[in-house]
Amino acid sequence: MRALTPKGAATRQRIVEGAALLIREHGPANVGLDDIRAATTTSKSQLFHYFPDGKSDMLLAVAAHEAERVLDDQQPYLSDLTSWDQWEAWRDRVIARYAAQRRKCPLSALTAQLGLANPAVGDIITGMYARWQGAIAAGVRAVRPDADAERVAAQIIGAIAGGATMLVATDDIRYLEIGLTEAIDNLKSSIRD
Amino acid sequence: MRALTPKGAATRQRIVEGAALLIREHGPANVGLDDIRAATTTSKSQLFHYFPDGKSDMLLAVAAHEAERVLDDQQPYLSDLTSWDQWEAWRDRVIARYAAQRRKCPLSALTAQLGLANPAVGDIITGMYARWQGAIAAGVRAVRPDADAERVAAQIIGAIAGGATMLVATDDIRYLEIGLTEAIDNLKSSIRD
């Protein structure tokens, strides 16, 4: 595992992406190692060669991969929330992204599957949210220097998480639209100290 | 199955509650039929006698049971949001409830396990949210007749769902506190049409 040749790295990558695709489509519980093997044209030994600790090890890599996607999909807007126009554009992007994936939230499904027991899972999720919230807080400071940026960012993250949860639960995107719109409007017209 | 004597009904109930308890503690994936059998002092045949379609059938009953609990735990406040004091009391109750359960959200775990494939699961969840949102909307109308009650209720539900999601993900209750407090404050000082 220490020395991975370019070829090996490519195989590993192929496994992660193939598994991510399958899992996004069918859910982690309904995807077995044999499915992944078939979909990535690999063999059982390869799976365990690149992920010595087995399936949980692999799902962890998939989770990290998916977490990265969540943030990447919001770029370049997320990193540049310096005007209300940018905020609107970002908002629309977020809503569009969730509207597209509808009920299939790969990250929540994965974490539910892996469970909170594994601290590595928590680190991935916590880290992602921390970066997300940090980027939003930076944007808040840019447009509203007088606001409590971290608090507002927490509120916005919460609104998105809630909207996503409700989308999965009820297949209705409006919770996300309403929550995110209200949160931003609230920020716009904020008279906070 | 149609004819269930009092004794049979009691057994069935005992199974559901025992299973719910176990699942709340260890998660649906880590609870097998044998665990449930042991915890409820029943036999395999009883499990399948009262839940002919097996485990999924049982988990469905458990999910319905848990959904009921979610709303019950908010009473009597949820049904009587007629003053700001009641709103505050309700808010505190909701936050306290989630603070107590921390990362263990039985309903989300169950739905993740059962999957959206089963329409019966969706019905349980959708129905619960509909009743929840309806109760909140009624409260909004009581204190702010001029507001768009359904929209505000959707926002509040979203804030709670988001807070709960973030609580599970990060073990931090503040998202719920902030989201719910802001949503209610926003309603209090609403100048909406």
Add this chain to the structure above:
DNA sequence: GCCACTTTGGACCGCGTAGTCCAATCACGG
């Protein structure tokens, strides 16, 4: 062209666990 190491193939194993089955026992109406 040899050697060490990585990569790959795929048969095989074993366990956990959902689900089956049949017989014993109980409950109650007539």
Add this chain to the structure above:
DNA sequence: CCGTGATTGGACTACGCGGTCCAAAGTGGC
């Protein structure tokens, strides 16, 4: 007190699937 149907016990089966293993094939340095 008999009989029918509900209820209970628990051994047994089926099998999906994660994980192991060994040997073959590639790869690259010297």
